[in-house]
Amino acid sequence: MSTADGTVIGTTRVSGTAPVNQAFNIVLLAEGFQTGQQNAFNTAVSAFATALLGTAPFNDLAPAINIFRVNVSSTDAGADDPVSGGGTGASVRTYFDASFGGNGIRRLLVCNATTVLTVAAAQVPQFSLALLVVNSTIYGGSGGSVGTFSLAGGASEIAIHEAGHTAFRLADEYPYYAGGNETGHDHHPATEPQEPNVTINTTRATLKWGWAVAAATALPTMSNPNCASIDSRPSTVPGGTVGTFEGAHYYHCGAYRPEHDCKMRNLGVPFCRVCRQVIFNRIGPLATLNARARTPISVVSRYPEHLDVFDVASDGRTMTDWWDASTGWGGWFQLAGGIASPGGTGSPVTAISRYARHLDVFTVGTDNRVYSAWWDASGGWSNWFVLAGGLQVRPGSTVNVVSRYTGHLDVFTTAADGRIMSCWWDVSSGWSGWFHVSGGVAANGATVTAIARYPFHLDLFTVGTDNRVWSCWWDERSGWSTWFRIGNQAVRSDSAVNVVARHRDQLDLFTIASDQRIVSTWWNALGGWGSWFQVSGGAASPGSQVTAVARYSNQLDLFTVGTDNRIYSTWWHDPGGWAGWFNISGGIAAPGSTVIAISRITEHLDVFAVGSDSKTYSTWWDGRTGWAGWFQLSVS
Amino acid sequence: MSQESSPGQGPGSMRLIFEYDGDEIHLISRQLVDMALTGAQTPLEDHVGKVAEVRDASNKALASVPVTGMQTTAEVFPENPGDPIMRVALEHPQGAFTVVVPAPKAAASVALLDIVPASADREALPGPAGPPERRILGVFPLTEEGSTP
Numbered sequence: 037m038s039t040a041d042g043t044v045i046g047t048t049r050v051s052g053t054a055p056v057n058q059a060f061n062i063v064l065l066a067e068g069f070q071t072g073q074q075n076a077f078n079t080a081v082s083a084f085a086t087a088l089l090g091t092a093p094f095n096d097l098a099p100a101i102n103i104f105r106v107n108v109s110s111t112d113a114g115a116d117d118p119v120s121g122g123g124t125g126a127s128v129r130t131y132f133d134a135s136f137g138g139n140g141i142r143r144l145l146v147c148n149a150t151t152v153l154t155v156a157a158a159q160v161p162q163f164s165l166a167l168l169v170v171n172s173t174i175y176g177g178s179g180g181s182v183g184t185f186s187l188a189g190g191a192s193e194i195a196i197h198e199a200g201h202t203a204f205r206l207a208d209e210y211p212y213y214a215g216g217n218e219t220g221h222d223h224h225p226a227t228e229p230q231e232p233n234v235t236i237n238t239t240r241a242t243l244k245w246g247w248a249v250a251a252a253t254a255l256p257t258m259s260n261p262n263c264a265s266i267d268s269r270p271s272t273v274p275g276g277t278v279g280t281f282e283g284a285h286y287y288h289c290g291a292y293r294p295e296h297d298c299k300m301r302n303l304g305v306p307f308c309r310v311c312r313q314v315i316f317n318r319i320g321p322l323a324t325l326n327a328r329a330r331t332p333i334s335v336v337s338r339y340p341e342h343l344d345v346f347d348v349a350s351d352g353r354t355m356t357d358w359w360d361a362s363t364g365w366g367g368w369f370q371l372a373g374g375i376a377s378p379g380g381t382g383s384p385v386t387a388i389s390r391y392a393r394h395l396d397v398f399t400v401g402t403d404n405r406v407y408s409a410w411w412d413a414s415g416g417w418s419n420w421f422v423l424a425g426g427l428q429v430r431p432g433s434t435v436n437v438v439s440r441y442t443g444h445l446d447v448f449t450t451a452a453d454g455r456i457m458s459c460w461w462d463v464s465s466g467w468s469g470w471f472h473v474s475g476g477v478a479a480n481g482a483t484v485t486a487i488a489r490y491p492f493h494l495d496l497f498t499v500g501t502d503n504r505v506w507s508c509w510w511d512e513r514s515g516w517s518t519w520f521r522i523g524n525q526a527v528r529s530d531s532a533v534n535v536v537a538r539h540r541d542q543l544d545l546f547t548i549a550s551d552q553r554i555v556s557t558w559w560n561a562l563g564g565w566g567s568w569f570q571v572s573g574g575a576a577s578p579g580s581q582v583t584a585v586a587r588y589s590n591q592l593d594l595f596t597v598g599t600d601n602r603i604y605s606t607w608w609h610d611p612g613g614w615a616g617w618f619n620i621s622g623g624i625a626a627p628g629s630t631v632i633a634i635s636r637i638t639e640h641l642d643v644f645a646v647g648s649d650s651k652t653y654s655t656w657w658d659g660r661t662g663w664a665g666w667f668q669l670s671v672s
Numbered sequence: 673m674s675q676e677s678s679p680g681q682g683p684g685s686m687r688l689i690f691e692y693d694g695d696e697i698h699l700i701s702r703q704l705v706d707m708a709l710t711g712a713q714t715p716l717e718d719h720v721g722k723v724a725e726v727r728d729a730s731n732k733a734l735a736s737v738p739v740t741g742m743q744t745t746a747e748v749f750p751e752n753p754g755d756p757i758m759r760v761a762l763e764h765p766q767g768a769f770t771v772v773v774p775a776p777k778a779a780a781s782v783a784l785l786d787i788v789p790a791s792a793d794r795e796a797l798p799g800p801a802g803p804p805e806r807r808i809l810g811v812f813p814l815t816e817e818g819s820t821p
Contacts (some may be wrong), residue, residue: 177749198747323709
């Protein structure tokens with residue numbers, strides 16, 4: 037019994053049209069089907085595809101899923117069925133050596149996994165999951181690196197459950213090891229399981245799936261009153277309620293699952309909300325992102341070989357993707373279940389890195405309150421939390437943040453009535469309350485921009501209700517100044533004031549005039565404020581902003597979407613002055629969108645934009661190779 | 673910074689197939705694949721579980737990928753709806769598993785690690801738990817001698 041007992045006939049894609057190198061590829065291989073029985077295998081594969089793609093969330097993810105069948109003929113039909121496992125004693129010659137009776141249990145259907153993985157890799161090198169379909173009506177299956185299932189009714193449910201383990205690292209949610217009558221499984225050990233769908237923690241603020249738990253849901257949601265046995269009571273809360281239900285991960289007590297029932301607990305029921313999200317986050321990144329076109333992207337470089345990008349999907353989901361020189365692009369995934377406010381141009385997710393192993397992110401939720409979350413290398417993503425008591429802000433407001441030093445954050449936004457508000461976090465005292473900054477009120481749609489030229493000083497900029505640019509500052513020695521107007525340049529009420537400090541005694545401001553011209557002014561410690569001027573004759577698309585990057589003290593790079601919706605850049609260099617605007621690599625952006633740029637290293641720029649197809653794109657400039665072409669941001 | 677480390681292109685990927693028999697693990701197949709990876713990450717000190725860690729020639733960790741499929745137990749499914757699923761300990765754990773890892777040009781080897789919480793073996797001891805313990809299951813070259821990925 038070996039590969040001498042059959043032949044690989046060939047491979048057929050039976051479902052899906054995604055590029056094979058950017059998809060979740062499932063390969064089903066035929067075992068114990070003789071040459072004349074291949075149609076039975078084909079039928080079984082079709083039935084599995086129908087079952088899988090009818091199961092949430094695979095139904096929604098179908099555009100990123102390909103299903104292949106590998107037809108393999110065996111000398112004999114069926115699988116071994118040894119007497120030692122309670123079987124008939126059948127011994128057959130098949131390609132993958134499938135056998136019932138693994139471990140002496142007839143329903144445990146095992147195979148030669150090496151052969152299965154080798155054939156799958158040869159036929160579909162990019163396969164994500166290999167499943168072996170065994171030509172027998174005896175009920176059986178098993179999981180592991182290769183899922184097996186027979187033709188018995190309902191066996192495809194085994195395959196989908198096992199895919200939860202193999203492809204998505206989901207834990208079993210059932211509360212027993214051997215049916216419930218076993219000993220030694222009353223209390224779960226005090227070690228947190230690594231799988232995303234079981235926990236020993238019932239604290240709302242730190243619960244793995246806290247993002248999915250309604251505020252009104254009690255935690256724990258159900259407790260087992262008798263840890264000597266499993267809790268077989270029906271749910272005490274409505275179906276679909278996400279909370280913490282005691283009894284999971286092979287233990288009667290001390291471990292919790294997200295919902296009362298789930299396919300990782302019982303076959304024949306749907307995946308719970310948390311498992312659905314885990315699956316979505318595994319396959320979803322293979323897809324590109326349909327972005328909320330006018331919401332600015334945010335990008336952070338925690339260290340020179342790494343980028344973290346934040347964007348908002350067209351349905352408001354707060355999304356992130358990352359690039360690392362070692363691993364490439366990770367793919368888009370939803371950040372802790374967040375949904376951003378859709379007002380105005382839509383609230384962006386803003387991000388800051390106080391140090392290389394940490395991120396802090398901010399947005400405005402659909403209740404128009406300011407939320408924050410963090411990522412730390414030691415613990416991953418936190419849940420979103422309401423910031424500093426829940427200030428009500430304008431729908432679609434932007435939250436800007438500055439870190440003057442590693443243990444401090446200053447946060448700025450506009451309240452529902454336009455007041456310019458701030459709060460801070462300090463490592464020694466935690467979050468402050470919100471306060472009104474020097475009586476300032478911003479124009480409708482205006483954002484508040486902040487910059488720290490040195491650790492004990494802040495400069496703020498906004499567009500006032502007179503559609504002029506205003507500023508104030510905070511200094512540790514003197515506190516907050518009053519607001520003052522910078523010249524008399526009329527600007528768009530929804531203009532963002534982009535500011536860079538090429539060095540600590542210099543500020544360069546860029547914004548959009550009321551007639552769409554791109555205008556600039558400057559301040560330096562020696563000469564004070566300069567006059568406003570138009571930058572190289574440039575004009576922006578209505579709604580678009582201008583972004584500036586200072587790669588070094590005598591160089592500025594500007595980016596915008598022009599009135600023809602093409603993506604433009606210019607630069608200033610001392611000596612030499614301003615260059616003319618030029619189109620970056622033929623790029624065309626969504627009308628009213630904003631181009632974002634970052635410099636990880638001096639001779640390099642990474643640029644991000646939402647294209648005319650509402651997809652998120654990037655390109656880069658390198659001092660040695662010039663501008664690259666645009667590419668869609670997803671996974672690589 | 674050369675173009676090869678620019679974000680417009682991935683680092684390439686490599687599929688590895690391992691066989692195991694008890695504690696013995698053997699790398700039986702290396703295959704370069706044009707395949708987007710989800711789930712790969714830069715190494716995290718506090719990650720727990722089995723991972724494949726891609727290393728450069730100086731043993732610096734470049735990336736890690738979770739590993740599944742090394743089974744010591746098996747699930748047995750009920751034939752009748754409503755009956756419980758059961759777990760059984762395998763009498764003789766053996767089999768094969770595959771993992772796809774990022775394969776940047778600097779990649780020289782892959783280490784299979786079992787990273788276990790510090791508390792796993794010291795629950796009765798007072799004081800805070802230390803960092804997770806990194807148990808090396810095996811280290812395998814990613815290139816044949818004299819070749820490059």
